[in-house]
């Protein structure tokens with residue numbers, strides 16, 4: 001998924017085109033996906049008409065035996081996922097990945113794919129939560145003199161929480177059906193669906209969490225980009241990547 005605008009990153013270009021260690025986020029993401037060898041077909045969902053990102057996909061397509069094609073994303077991540085699914089050929093399983101999580105190690109793709117092959121309908125990578133998480137009611141009135149404060153409504157037990165990442169893996173037909181049902185959601189309901197696994201939960205499917213990676217963080221703000229640069233400096237091989245499986 002590479003059709004986002006990268007507003008929070010603030011580079012004024014699609015986030016997938018932003019570079020880390022001289023290579024675009026998109027190429028980093030595709031490098032991991034292709035290195036994992038779990039996919040024979042890759043559909044890259046891009047912003048409307050961005051030739052630079054199409055050029056990245058064309059360059060990579062020449063270096064891999066996998067089929068690499070593109071689709072045009074929509075105004076929301078869910079719209080973009082639907083566009084990608086529509087462009088995919090007939091498959092049993094599908095992994096949906098955020099290009100923004102471009103440093104996700106290849107073995108996370110393998111872990112998700114293996115769980116699908118073992119029979120899971122929906123599988124997401126996740127990591128333990130380091131912070132204490134509290135729920136709030138954003139709509140509740142704040143106390144006088146506490147304008148920026150929100151009343152805490154609960155503290156879920158941290159051991160029962162996971163920070164969820166991508167790639168998220170699914171039975172392809174089940175995911176397509178869940179997305180078809182989601183088209184009937186109103187804007188508020190749709191905005192509450194922040195990952196594909198939630199759609200599957202709403203559709204009544206069992207969703208399993210498998211181990212993710214701290215390297216699979218989502219590049220959202222400038223701080224994340226600094227972290228990505230530091231992480232890449234510790235990795236080998238360094239980009240640019242010369243070949244793909």
Ligand SMILES: Nc1ccn([C@@H]2O[C@H](COP(=O)(O)OP(=O)(O)OP(=O)(O)O)[C@@H](O)[C@H]2O)c(=O)n1
Pocket residue numbers: 001002003004005006007008009015016045073074075076077078080081097098099100101218219220
């Ligand atoms: N309409 C959209 C929105 C998001 N995405 C993708 O979904 C992933 C997660 O989205 P996010 O991190 O929010 O990316 P942006 O939407 O680009 O970021 P922002 O919200 O800051 O604009 C990203 O890989 C992004 O490219 C997408 O394909 N289509």
Ligand SMILES: C[C@](O)(CO)[C@H](O)COP(=O)(O)O
Pocket residue numbers: 077098164165166194195196218
């Ligand atoms: C799909 C996701 O990366 C799982 O954590 C996350 O929900 C994407 O959120 P965003 O607001 O669309 O970046």
